[in-house]
Amino acid sequence: MKKIRWGLIGLGAIANDFASDLNRVSGTVIQGVASRSSTKAKDFAKKHKALKSYDSYDDLLADTVIDIVYIATPHHLHLEWTLKAIKAKKAVLCEKPLGVNAHQVRQMMTAAQSEKVFLMEALWTRFNPTVEEVLEKLKTNPIGKLRLLKADFCFHALDQSPEHRIFNLELAGGSILDIGIYPVFLAYILFGKPQEIKAFSQFHQGGSELQTSVLLNYQDCQAQLFSSFAFRSEMKAHLYGEKGQLCIDADWFQSDSYRLLTQEGEQVFNHPKKGIGFCHEIEAVNTALRNSKIEEARWTLQNSLELIEILDEIRNQVGAVYDFE
Numbered sequence: 001m002k003k004i005r006w007g008l009i010g011l012g013a014i015a016n017d018f019a020s021d022l023n024r025v026s027g028t029v030i031q032g033v034a035s036r037s038s039t040k041a042k043d044f045a046k047k048h049k050a051l052k053s054y055d056s057y058d059d060l061l062a063d064t065v066i067d068i069v070y071i072a073t074p075h076h077l078h079l080e081w082t083l084k085a086i087k088a089k090k091a092v093l094c095e096k097p098l099g100v101n102a103h104q105v106r107q108m109m110t111a112a113q114s115e116k117v118f119l120m121e122a123l124w125t126r127f128n129p130t131v132e133e134v135l136e137k138l139k140t141n142p143i144g145k146l147r148l149l150k151a152d153f154c155f156h157a158l159d160q161s162p163e164h165r166i167f168n169l170e171l172a173g174g175s176i177l178d179i180g181i182y183p184v185f186l187a188y189i190l191f192g193k194p195q196e197i198k199a200f201s202q203f204h205q206g207g208s209e210l211q212t213s214v215l216l217n218y219q220d221c222q223a224q225l226f227s228s229f230a231f232r233s234e235m236k237a238h239l240y241g242e243k244g245q246l247c248i249d250a251d252w253f254q255s256d257s258y259r260l261l262t263q264e265g266e267q268v269f270n271h272p273k274k275g276i277g278f279c280h281e282i283e284a285v286n287t288a289l290r291n292s293k294i295e296e297a298r299w300t301l302q303n304s305l306e307l308i309e310i311l312d313e314i315r316n317q318v319g320a321v322y323d324f325e
């Protein structure tokens, strides 16, 4: 099996978790890690057994041994580093959201397609075993015609400074792009593009969007979605059909189980994830690269574009736009 040699850019919270899972996937090497700080890069490399550390993202991109770059910077830098990585002929797995808006995502798509380089948005939930099983189960129509999805993503972050990336407008902060993306993603993979979108937001001191309610209207069903940095919610996802309910257990975006409630009673289905949960996405990317694919069929660039178009509409409706856009 060909080893896939990964390079990591932006060594923050999620890069740490991701690196732990890279080391759980066979046929995977952490070839290099890059930070703006040399000490941080060295410490991270030691902790996660990376072969090299770089104090510049550009130097990592110049490492010809690296097959794929994982970009884990704040949102506003995804476009710049994805385009630079593609120019360096590296495959790219870029954290969500792929770009801040559809205009950015289109530029990234065009670059990847014209250079024939693999590019995917790191929407790990698409590869979560429970979510995969739910999509399969729904093909058998277990709860009848689907009528309503209720899903949210909320945690308490009011103790964070306004400079933190989740609130910082220069870094494309706000709940919609950071966590609201997940419930919208779930509605999108279940029902596709909505016919109508309505959204309302409340704002934090400093002007970033703090919490948002979204209603997506489809032909025969609706999605009630919510995101907030003001409190921790139950984080289950509920799907209601004419003949029963399906619940993805907490935390639904990284769940290990789901349950069906029908006339026959409750049935629980366990599908534990590997490691922290990134292993499935990593395995999917490794397989795509070994097969010389430039996209992963389960989460394509067209999917990322349609998702960000919905998020653009939500942000435009509530006025959560950034000066740099």
Ligand SMILES: NC(=O)c1ccc[n+]([C@@H]2O[C@H](COP(=O)([O-])OP(=O)(O)OC[C@H]3O[C@@H](n4cnc5c(N)ncnc54)[C@H](OP(=O)(O)O)[C@@H]3O)[C@@H](O)[C@H]2O)c1
Binding pocket: 009, 010, 011, 012, 013, 014, 015, 034, 035, 036, 037, 040, 072, 073, 074, 075, 077, 095, 096, 097, 122, 124, 165, 171, 177, 178
């Ligand atoms: N898939 C998931 O479950 C998940 C969860 C959380 C976040 N995310 C996504 O992952 C990305 C990073 O999130 P995170 O929570 O890991 O953020 P974080 O802890 O703040 O780390 C981001 C890293 O980006 C680098 N960076 C470069 N320019 C920066 C700047 N101007 N300000 C701050 N950091 C800068 C820094 O790394 P160096 O100092 O090493 O250069 C920093 O440590 C975001 O796109 C986020 O949406 C995904």
